[in-house]
Amino acid sequence: xxxxxxxxxxxxxxxxxxxxxxxxxxxxxxxxxxxxxxxxxxxxxxxxxxxxxxxxxxxxxxxxxxxxxxxxxxxxxxxxxxxxxxxxxxxxxxxxxxxxxxxxxxxxxxxxxxxxxxxxxxxxxxxxxxxxxxxxxxxxxxxxxxxxxxxxxxxxxxxxxxxxxxxxxxxxxxxxxxxxxxxxxxxxxxxxxxxxxxxxxxxxxxxxxxxxxxxxxxxxxxxxxxxxxxxxxxxxxxxxxxxxxxxxxxxxxxxxxxxxxxxxxxxxxxxxxxxxxxxxxxxxxxxxxxxxxxxxxxxxxxxxxxxxxxxxxxxxxxxxxxxxxxxxxxxxxxxxxxxxxxxxxxxxxxxxxxxxxxxxxxxxxxxxxxxxxxxxxxxxxxxxxxxxxxxxxxxxxxx
Numbered sequence: 001x002x003x004x005x006x007x008x009x010x011x012x013x014x015x016x017x018x019x020x021x022x023x024x025x026x027x028x029x030x031x032x033x034x035x036x037x038x039x040x041x042x043x044x045x046x047x048x049x050x051x052x053x054x055x056x057x058x059x060x061x062x063x064x065x066x067x068x069x070x071x072x073x074x075x076x077x078x079x080x081x082x083x084x085x086x087x088x089x090x091x092x093x094x095x096x097x098x099x100x101x102x103x104x105x106x107x108x109x110x111x112x113x114x115x116x117x118x119x120x121x122x123x124x125x126x127x128x129x130x131x132x133x134x135x136x137x138x139x140x141x142x143x144x145x146x147x148x149x150x151x152x153x154x155x156x157x158x159x160x161x162x163x164x165x166x167x168x169x170x171x172x173x174x175x176x177x178x179x180x181x182x183x184x185x186x187x188x189x190x191x192x193x194x195x196x197x198x199x200x201x202x203x204x205x206x207x208x209x210x211x212x213x214x215x216x217x218x219x220x221x222x223x224x225x226x227x228x229x230x231x232x233x234x235x236x237x238x239x240x241x242x243x244x245x246x247x248x249x250x251x252x253x254x255x256x257x258x259x260x261x262x263x264x265x266x267x268x269x270x271x272x273x274x275x276x277x278x279x280x281x282x283x284x285x286x287x288x289x290x291x292x293x294x295x296x297x298x299x300x301x302x303x304x305x306x307x308x309x310x311x312x313x314x315x316x317x318x319x320x321x322x323x324x325x326x327x328x329x330x331x332x333x334x335x336x337x338x339x340x341x342x343x344x345x346x347x348x349x350x351x352x353x354x355x356x357x358x359x360x361x362x363x364x365x366x367x368x369x370x371x372x373x374x375x376x377x378x379x380x381x382x383x384x385x386x387x388x389x390x391x392x393x394x395x396x397x398x399x
């Protein structure tokens with residue numbers, strides 16, 4: 001009897017699969033492939049549109065970030081009886097006046113430095129003659145290799161040429177910075193309208209959600225994005241102001257001309273992660289080499305600038321920004337590089353705030369919390385997210 005049962009079980013196990021089930025699984029697999037292909041096509045089209053429409057999208061993105069940052073302030077004024085329209089006008093006038101004063105304050109020294117750029121370049125070249133001689137010898141060796149390669153190619157009926165790419169980030173940065181003024185004005189005007197509307201768009205987002213659970217989640221996401229982006233940009237602004245004060249003081253001690261201007265430039269450049277410190281160090285180093293006769297003493301100025309920015313980036317910012325807003329250095333570097341390629345200098349400024357918004361959304365969507373934990377780079381935060389997922393699944397489980 002046992003042998004018969006085992007034989008029957010083996011026969012049932014060897015039975016061919018149902019053709020309808022196999023066909024259904026094949027169609028499901030094909031639908032998943034089509035969905036992935038459509039998602040990739042949509043992302044590619046979106047990035048292409050962002051690249052070509054950056055002059056239009058840049059003020060909109062900047063206005064949205066400013067609105068998310070200043071919304072808690074407007075809400076605080078509303079609690080004490082000040083209408084959103086009035087507080088929005090006051091905030092935008094204050095911000096616009098601050099930008100105008102800073103631009104007027106920096107226009108003279110910056111234009112003077114720009115007009116002296118060829119002279120500074122010649123003097124730096126004279127100060128670094130020994131290093132440049134070594135580079136010239138290396139270039140001469142490269143030319144000899146190129147001549148040898150050309151001669152060898154001529155014998156085979158081919159021609160080989162060594163081309164040195166002279167393109168860089170500076171020309172692109174100058175071209176991108178030329179339209180920042182008009183984009184900033186448009187962003188301030190749009191931010192004024194968004195702030196003056198109060199919670200109008202919040203209500204529309206909540207009303208667009210069909211279920212009560214989705215309405216609560218949408219409102220939670222919007223409020224959390226506002227809280228995190230306002231805290232991050234507020235903390236970064238204070239940190240950059242402290243860095244500018246320290247840089248200005250250090251360069252004043254070293255007797256570099258216009259230390260207050262360098263402090264303001266350090267404050268502004270530090271909004272661009274990685275490249276801001278490099279640009280500031282190079283500019284301070286070139287000015288110090290022109291100003292001081294001793295090259296070792298002149299190198300103290302860029303060394304001080306680079307040391308202060310390193311301390312700020314590795315110790316001060318992680319300590320003051322906090323664990324919830326701490327971002328993975330790899331994700332920050334990749335995001336900054338991508339947005340520099342996409343939008344140039346404005347993209348470098350907006351890259352990290354955009355990443356903070358994405359992380360805030362991921363932290364409030366269960367299916368995206370793993371990606372949000374990767375962006376944070378904090379294993380303790382990933383454990384908290386997994387615990388929150390388990391609690392939410394337990395709460396939504398039917399009795």
